[in-house]
Amino acid sequence: MLSVVETLRVKPCTPSVIGSKMELSALCRSMIPCFTPILLFYPKPLDFKLLCESLSRVLVHFPPLAGSLIEGGSAVLLNDIGVEISLAQSSVSSLTDFGDDDFDVFSHDAIKQELIP
Numbered sequence: 001m002l003s004v005v006e007t008l009r010v011k012p013c014t015p016s017v018i019g020s021k022m023e024l025s026a027l028c029r030s031m032i033p034c035f036t037p038i039l040l041f042y043p044k045p046l047d048f049k050l051l052c053e054s055l056s057r058v059l060v061h062f063p064p065l066a067g068s069l070i071e072g073g074s075a076v077l078l079n080d081i082g083v084e085i086s087l088a089q090s091s092v093s094s095l096t097d098f099g100d101d102d103f104d105v106f107s108h109d110a111i112k113q114e115l116i117p
Helices: 027-028 046-059 108-114
Strands: 002-010 021-023 068-070 073-076 082-092
Touching: 002 046, 027 082
Parallel strands: none
Antiparallel strands: 002 082, 021 073, 068 073
């Protein structure tokens, strides 16, 4: 049904100040640990290379997103480790092929198991 075609780690196209750290606000610390997988579905073939290049350019302006949590989640090490991104393809032609007109990916256990580790 679904298969991962490629998984990459996208890093900022311009290095940030490697080794510096950014203290997180009290609000940010209260949300740690929090990981939110994001699934985007496109009806037509996607230019994955262009998407990765765009993400690389955006990460320059948001260095904490490409960093690592340190000190028990109270700070981010700006180490440009990057963001993991995967491209997957499906043999179905439409999300409604799963049987729902109001498709909700999170109500389908098989899809969750394949896409969200």
